[in-house]
Amino acid sequence: MGRKPRKNDSLPGSLDMLILRTLSGRDLHGYGIVQFIQQSSGNELLVEEGSLYPALQRLELNGWIDGDWGLTANNRRARIYRITAAGRKQLTVETRRYAQLTLAIARVMEGE
Amino acid sequence: MLRRLRYWTNSARRSEALREEIELHLAEKAAELHAGGMSAERAQAEARRRFGNVGLKQEESREIWITRFWSELAQDIRYGCRAMAANKAFSSLAVLLLALGIGANTAIYSLMESILLRSLPVADPESLVVLNWRGRPPLEGSGKWVHVVHGLQGLFWPGGKGALISGIFPYAVLETLDHQNPAFSTLFGYCNGHSRNLTIRRQATSAGAEFVTGQYFHGLAVSPAAGRLIGSEDDRPGATPVAVISFATSQNRFGGPPNAIGQSILVDSVPFTIIGVAPPEFFGVDPAMSPDLYLPLHTNLLLDGPETARLYSDANFYWLELMGRLRPGVGMAQAQTALAPRFHQWVATTATTDGERAKLPALLLNPGAEGLGSLRRQYSKPLFVLLAMVGLILAITCANIANLQLARAAARRREMAVRLSLGAGRFRVVRQLLTESVMLASLGGALGVLFAIWGMRTLTVLFSHGQENFTLRAELNWQVLGVTAALSVICGLLFGLAPAIQSTRPDVMPALKYGRGGGPRNRTQNILVSAQIAVSFLLLVAAGLFVRTLDKLHSVQLGYARENILLFSLNARQAGHRAPEITTFYENLRKRLESIPGVRGATFSQSSLISAGSAGGVYRGAIRIGAVTVADAGVMGAGPHFLTTMQIPLLAGREIDERDQPGSAPVVVITERLARTYFGNANPLGRRITFLDDKRELEIVGVSADVRYGGLRQENPMTLFAAASQFSPDRVTCALRTPGDPLNYVRSVQRIVREADSRLPVTGVITQAAEIDRTISRELMFAKLCTGFAVLALLIACVGLYATMSYSVTRQVGEIGIRMALGARRGVVVRMILRRVLLLAATGLALGVPAALIASRLVGSLLFGTRPDDPGTLAVAAVVLLSAAILAGYAPARRAARIDPMAALRQE
Structure with a gap:
């Protein structure tokens, strides 16, 4: 099984951003989102699977993503999520905030 | 928010989708693990393990959509249910008290709504306007009638500051104002047609009629249930007589509206054709009336004889009621400004003397949406009094439950303290307690609706006491239910707030420390109990006053027999009889009635003694004895042996009997007071009385004792009994003196009248006792309701007192234990508790007495023979209140006396 990936708990709230970023490239269903994040982070980030669905519901409630029934790559019925225009705007906001945060952290770390 | 709502509406589908999604997720994960070399079973278990608690995650996902407020509310309600179930005695008592309080309020309010607030069931009732006029009273100080109103048929009512208001006008006003009217799109008139003899397929009954002008139905914007309604072409002299009947009449007499159209009917033996049926909800313009029959105004020429023509030509005879519909965009004030000068101008031309010119009536427009409101004038004050009473009852119910809650809150203080110290927000805890209160109140309200349904039926019966065709329709409609719901929530908040705030006071430590009780004495509770006692006292006084009023009315010396007399009315003129034959007809009928086996006497008069005056006398003009004018005397047309049958003592001379025929010398019997006033000690027999307007001289043949004539509240007025046969009245009220229950003779009476003339219906069958009670129905109702309310209030206050004392005894177990351990006797302890009870009651009385003195003055006009501050x-x-208080306090006092000092001290 190799090395166990780290759970994404270092930055609370970043899960929303990761989901939005993932969906900004392609429409995916829930499991697909988990896999994509895991793979594209080079197995560094593991989404806590249980938190994914509340997060998806929250994003949908805010109108940032839209879920609809469709088929997965293996031809199974699943809810496929798609990012909305408002979601893209939110992604920009969160990306900027993330960049500011990481920059600030980097400054602190360099200062030491 | 909108998205949330949408989620709510299809939440079932959404949660199903979520479940499916998560299942797919688990399946794919398991498949991946399986492909990685795990056994299928293990893979599935591993997938689940990694996902975490599926149910919890589902719940979390769902809750994102449902706001916290609602989920917490659901939580509070669940908790409230548990708390209520845990304390069943308290909860059921509170719910029961609230049900009584809210139910009584709902019932009275629904009655008010139906009488005072409901609009006429016609299109756009807000644009209807009733025409009234306001003026100075016609009678001058000298007793002379000076007014442009020379004659009238209708009502005046007091308008404040000595002015009179009336809703009747001469016919000419309709024509004057209708001509190029800038404010009204239609102006229409109507007048009460009273009861008529309605014959359908040879079956005669009595029916209420309303005369209406041609624009009446058009102006009210009513559409027929069948056929067509009366139009302008029907309302002119000489038009074919047509009639519109009420929906109920069409169903009862023809089996449905369509069958009635085109049928011939006889109204007072004049043939009419039915052209239409009014819609079911329509009751005319006066909610109190509800006519069976609508006739074109001018048909009164056919029905009431040729002298009716005067109504249309005489500009000084007031009789027609008027209503108008405002043109779109015209307000009432605007209409008033436009029409008042026109009316003034016209009425000035009708004044014949300077005295009349000095007090011309002024036009006054009133909103017509609610109809004429004769019921409103009659009942608005009683209803407000009743509403105030039930309001007070609800207030003390709330105070009481607040009190019980306070006691309970003290018991729950530990629980609250624990919750607060564990970090619950104070607002959160208050909210939870309020939820509990509102739940209690809502349950009470729901039960109260059931109670209100029963109450409304009882009230309608009480209000309609003895009135024929009473049309009040109190019902539970949405407005009433809405008010009830609002009332419940307000009650819940009212009685819940104080305890909730008190029990969550931030000083947590003492509560945790004291545990069961002790702590500072509760002032709020004492204030609430005293207030309840004060209010109960108020209601007790009200009940006392009304019961006394009723008692006074019942003990009034009538001067004639109350029991064993059967009364019923006949109108032979409407069945086709005319003078002089009508006199013979009535006399023959009287003889036949007299011969019914067992009947001890039969007579007739032109109305019953108690309702004389309001029913109209045989003669109303000026009366003189020599040159002296007799003021304030009533004339009653009486048949043979009237005094004997009514058991009115004859003091001198003879009574009216068979000798007094239409052709014989006119005679009169006068009452004692009249004789004393005008003849002093001289013998009045053989002297003469002049009926000036009739140009008739009557010989006094007898003197009778005084009688209560025309109502119980009147002091014995001066009365003259004239021979009915010499005045040939149209309608008479027959009186039968019977052994035993008079109602046993109704069948025989109906048979005899049918044999005499099958076209003649027997109406208004009632016993003399019931007829008298009918004139005091309002007082009867008040006495009954107030007594009920007072008992209820007293009960509630006693429960409150009991609960407070029990609670304080529980709290003072330790103190009492020490006292007893130190040698206090049981009697001392009982007295100590009772002294506190009496102190509370005395405080309540101190508050209640001044309040009662002020409040009773407001009901002064509803009393009789009783001072408001009696x-x-x-x-x-x-006394009643103090005894009840001692009774309520005795049980806790005894409990206190039974405290075992050792046990009490050990507990401390």
Whole structure:
């Protein structure tokens, strides 16, 4: 099984951003989102699977993503999520905030 | 928010989708693990393990959509249910008290709504306007009638500051104002047609009629249930007589509206054709009336004889009621400004003397949406009094439950303290307690609706006491239910707030420390109990006053027999009889009635003694004895042996009997007071009385004792009994003196009248006792309701007192234990508790007495023979209250006396 990936708990709230970023490239269903994040982070980030669905519901409630029934790559019925225009705007906001945060952290770390 | 709502509406589908999604997720994960070399079973278990608690995650996902407020509310309600179930005695008592309070309020309010607030069931009732006029009273100080109103048929009512208001006009006003009217799109008139003899397929009954002008139905914008309604072409002299009947009449007599159209009917033996049926909800313009029959105004020429023509030509005879519909965009004030000068101008031309010119009536427009409101004038004050009473009852119910809650809150203080110290927000805890209160109140309200349904039926019966075709329709409609719901929530908040705030006071430590009780004495509770006692005292006084009023009315010396007399009315003129034959007809009928086996006497008069005056006398003009004018005397047309049958003592001379025929010398019997006033000690027999307007001289043949004539509240007025046969009245009220229950003779009476003339219906069958009670129905109703309310209030206050004392005894177990351990006797302890009870009651009385003195003055006009500050009533109320208080306090006092000092001290 190799090395166990780290759970994404270092930055609370970043899960929303990761989901939005993932969906900004392609429409995916829930499991697909988990896999994509895991793979594209080079197995560094593991989404806590249980938190994914509340997060998806929250994003949908805010109108940032839209879920609809469709088929997965293996031809199974699943809810496929798609990012909305408002979601893209939110992604920009969160990306900027993330960049500011990481920059600030980097400054602190360099200062030491 | 909108998205949330949408989620709510299809939440079932959404949660199903979520479940499916998560299942797919688990399946794919398991498949991946399986492909990685794990056994299928293990892979599935591993997938689940990694996902975490599926149910919890589902719940979390769902809750994102449902706001916290709602989920917490659901939580509070669940908790509230548990708390209520845990304390069943308290909860059921509170719910029961609330049900009584809210139910009584709902019932009275629904009655008010139906009488005072409901609009006429016609299109756009807001644009209807009733025409009234306001003026100075016609009678001058000298007793002379000076007014442009020379004659009238209709009502005046007081308008404040000595002015009179009336809603009747001469016919000419309709024509004057209708001509190029800038404010009204239609102006229409109507007048009460009273009861008529309606014959359908040879079956005669009595029916209420309304005369209406041609624009009436058009102006009210009513559409027929069948056929067509009366139009302008029907309302002119000489038009074919047509009639519109009420929906109920069409169903009862023809089996449905369509069958009635085109049928011939006889109204007072004049043939009419039915052209239409009014819609079911329509009751005319006066909610109190509800006519069966609508006739074109001018048909009164056919029905009431040729002298009716005068109504249309005489500009000084007032009789027609008027209503108008405002043109779109015209307000009432605007209409008033436009029409008042026109009316003034016209009425000035009708004044014949300077005296009349000095007090011309002024036009006054009133909103017509609610209809004429004769019921409103009659009942608005009683209803407000009743509403105030039930309001007070609800207030003390709330105070009481607040009190019980306070006691309970003290018991729950530990629980609250624990919750607060564990970090619950104070607002959160208050909210939870309020939820509990509102739940209690809502349950009470729901039960109260059931109670209100029963109450409304009882009230309608009480209000309609003896009135024929009473049309009040109190019902539970949405407005009433809405008010009830609002009332419940307000009650819940009212009685819940104080305890909730008190029990969550931030000083947590003492509560945790004291545990069961002790702590500072509860002032709020004492204030609430005293207030309840004060209010109960108020209601007790009200009940006392009304019961006393009723008692006074019942003990009035009538001067004639109350029991064993059967009364019923006949109108032979409407069945086609005319003078002089009508006199013979009535006399023959009287003889036949007299011969019914067992009947001890039969007579007739032109109305019953108690309702004389309001029913109209045989003669109303000026009366003189020599050159002296007799003021304020009533004339009653009486048949043979009237005094004997009614058991009115004859003091001198003879009574009216068979000798007094239409052709014989006119005679009269006068009452004692009249004789004393005008003849002093001289013998009045053989002297003469002049009926000036009739140009008739009557010989006094007898003197009778005084009688209560025309109502119980009147002091014995001066009365003249004239021979009915010499005045040939159209309608008579027959009186039968019977052994035993008079109602046993109704069948025989109906048979005899049918044999005499099958076209003649027997109406208004009632016993003399019931007829008298009918004139005091309002007082009867008040006495009954107030007594009920007072008992209820007293009960509630006693429960409150009991609960407070029990609670304080529980709290003082330790103190009492020490006292007893130190040698206090049981009697001392009982007295100590009772002294506190009496102190509370005395405080309540101190508050209640001044309040009662002020409030009773407001109901002064509803009383009879009783002063509003009647000291006897106040004393009785105070005694009743104190005894009840001692009774309520005795049980806790005894419990206190039974405390075992050792056990009590050990607990401390």
